Amino acid sequence: MPDMIDTHTLKMLIKAGSVQGVHAIDIPGGYALEFDIGMDKATLRTQRVRKEKRKFASLDKVARYLESVGVIQFEVNRGTHVHGSRPL
Numbered sequence: 001m002p003d004m005i006d007t008h009t010l011k012m013l014i015k016a017g018s019v020q021g022v023h024a025i026d027i028p029g030g031y032a033l034e035f036d037i038g039m040d041k042a043t044l045r046t047q048r049v050r051k052e053k054r055k056f057a058s059l060d061k062v063a064r065y066l067e068s069v070g071v072i073q074f075e076v077n078r079g080t081h082v083h084g085s086r087p088l
């Protein structure tokens with residue numbers, strides 16, 4: 001399984017029942033999506049640049065995108081980067 005997939009491939013994997021988990025990963029400037037596919041993980045890439053993660057500006061945008069491809073449940077990994085926060 002490739003480590004980066006596009007929307008078309010994601011839709012086919014979802015339809016086949018191959019996606020076991022979906023994670024919104026906190027990255028600087030937004031969120032990336034990571035999918036559990038069998039024993040592998042894959043990250044959603046942009047349509048134009050094959051090696052670039054697709055970035056969503058908010059969790060609302062993540063939820064709308066996932067709903068459009070047939071996903072109704074996902075986990076959020078906030079990591080160490082918190083949007084709008086400043087170090088103490």
